[in-house]
Amino acid sequence: MPEVNLALKITNWCNLHCAHCCERSSAAAPLNLMPIEKIEKYISQFKDMGVPTWEEVVLTGGEAMAPYYKQQSAYIPTVANLLAQNKLSMALKTNGKWGENIFLCNRILNDLSQVAHQHDRQISLDISIDEYHDNLYGAANIVDAIMRNPKFSEAIPVSWCGLNTAASEYTRQTFINMLTQRGMTVLPMDADGGIVIMTKDNMNVMFYDIGGLSRIGRAKDNNLTEFVPRGIPNQSGYCFEITNNDMAILNYRFKTAIGDRTLGEIYHELKTKVPTR
Numbered sequence: 001m002p003e004v005n006l007a008l009k010i011t012n013w014c015n016l017h018c019a020h021c022c023e024r025s026s027a028a029a030p031l032n033l034m035p036i037e038k039i040e041k042y043i044s045q046f047k048d049m050g051v052p053t054w055e056e057v058v059l060t061g062g063e064a065m066a067p068y069y070k071q072q073s074a075y076i077p078t079v080a081n082l083l084a085q086n087k088l089s090m091a092l093k094t095n096g097k098w099g100e101n102i103f104l105c106n107r108i109l110n111d112l113s114q115v116a117h118q119h120d121r122q123i124s125l126d127i128s129i130d131e132y133h134d135n136l137y138g139a140a141n142i143v144d145a146i147m148r149n150p151k152f153s154e155a156i157p158v159s160w161c162g163l164n165t166a167a168s169e170y171t172r173q174t175f176i177n178m179l180t181q182r183g184m185t186v187l188p189m190d191a192d193g194g195i196v197i198m199t200k201d202n203m204n205v206m207f208y209d210i211g212g213l214s215r216i217g218r219a220k221d222n223n224l225t226e227f228v229p230r231g232i233p234n235q236s237g238y239c240f241e242i243t244n245n246d247m248a249i250l251n252y253r254f255k256t257a258i259g260d261r262t263l264g265e266i267y268h269e270l271k272t273k274v275p276t277r
């Protein structure tokens with residue numbers, strides 16, 4: 001069976017209002033943060049699912065850094081600690097707008113690196129770079145701050161994702177130009193668009209993930225379906241997603257020795273057959 005990963009949609013609030021947002025997230029959405037107690041419950045269920053799992057849990061939204069904008073800055077470090085105590089890493093899906101505010105940027109990077117160093121477990125950032133996100137300046141500031149501080153670069157790997165469109169490729173190049181204008185040397189790393197970033201004292205890599213535009217949410221409202229890329233599925237699958245409404249999305253089927261099953265079906269079947277540990 002393939003490994004599965006867990007994504008927690010901790011909020012639907014977001015400080016951006018992207019035209020393609022599959023969640024219809026915006027600043028008008030309530031924060032409605034996923035309670036820490038529920039996250040504890042999900043972690044324990046995830047570890048007890050009886051299927052191969054990633055050692056990483058994704059926090060997404062909306063904007064995963066939303067708690068920092070809403071005077072709840074202890075939330076993300078608390079979740080990171082909780083995951084690390086369960087031998088799980090944390091990956092945050094973020095638009096990177098917080099990089100525009102130098103104080104907020106340092107606060108977040110300090111918080112993340114502190115937890116990462118304490119548990120010897122990296123915490124990664126995954127920033128969307130495409131034609132719909134108005135975030136290049138903040139994203140470049142984040143990479144710049146990480147590259148200038150070994151404490152950050154050891155603890156916080158950054159990857160980026162874009163869309164398989166010509167406009168997204170242009171945005172990707174613009175972002176690379178912004179990094180070079182800040183004195184970083186950027187070299188191609190692989191055929192997927194990953195890059196090696198170098199400064200005088202530091203070297204790092206950014207993996208690039210290219211995805212499709214989901215035909216739901218505002219992408220559908222705005223009739224953006226023509227930008228669905230060629231030959232790439234809308235969802236990569238194998239992802240056990242849980243929303244902040246306590247609604248598990250269990251409709252990803254994959255092949256198993258006992259037929260095609262969703263993770264939820266397998267989870268419940270195992271629960272009835274395997275004695276509780």
Ligand code: SF4
Nearest residue numbers: 014016018021062095
């Ligand atoms: S696509 Fe991401 S950054 Fe844009 S509005 Fe949606 S959640 Fe926010």
